[in-house]
Amino acid sequence: MDASKRQFIGISLGGLAALAVAGIASVTYSLFRYYLIPKPDSDSKGKITIPLGDIGAGNAKFFEYNGSAAVVVTKPDGSVVALSAVCPHLGCIVQWEKDRQDFLCPCHAGYFTPDGEVVSGPPPRALEKLPFSIANGTVIIG
Ligand code: FES
Numbered sequence: 001m002d003a004s005k006r007q008f009i010g011i012s013l014g015g016l017a018a019l020a021v022a023g024i025a026s027v028t029y030s031l032f033r034y035y036l037i038p039k040p041d042s043d044s045k046g047k048i049t050i051p052l053g054d055i056g057a058g059n060a061k062f063f064e065y066n067g068s069a070a071v072v073v074t075k076p077d078g079s080v081v082a083l084s085a086v087c088p089h090l091g092c093i094v095q096w097e098k099d100r101q102d103f104l105c106p107c108h109a110g111y112f113t114p115d116g117e118v119v120s121g122p123p124p125r126a127l128e129k130l131p132f133s134i135a136n137g138t139v140i141i142g
Helices: 003-036
Strands: 048-051 059-065 068-074 080-084 095-097 102-105 110-112 118-120 132-135 138-141
Touching (some): 059 095, 080 138
Antiparallel strands (some): 059 068, 102 110, 110 118, 132 138
């Protein structure tokens, strides 16, 4: 085998290893956010309650809703949105990008607005909106 073939194989294997590490890091980060973030309160009817003060303007808070990942966002204008955090493409969990004020699906680079509408990438539709109300400074989902 000549040097250029060895060099090509070495670069290819290095690239594959880098992709594998990036993929593992992305999945680990998603699992960490989904399972280790403190869960908000829920009542016997399955409603989730999250104090607005726990979210903060321009932030998102992830939680479990009916056995699935969900998220509530407080936009900089103070409006609130509650969404499924499950990407409608192939079911990965989206991530909130505070600096960009959007959602990124790490699996295939799908982007969504804070309202869950598709900006770019392969997702075929918006993130599912969840019913919610606000009372006494608390978001009630469900
Ligand atoms: S699973 Fe989200 S973009 Fe593919």
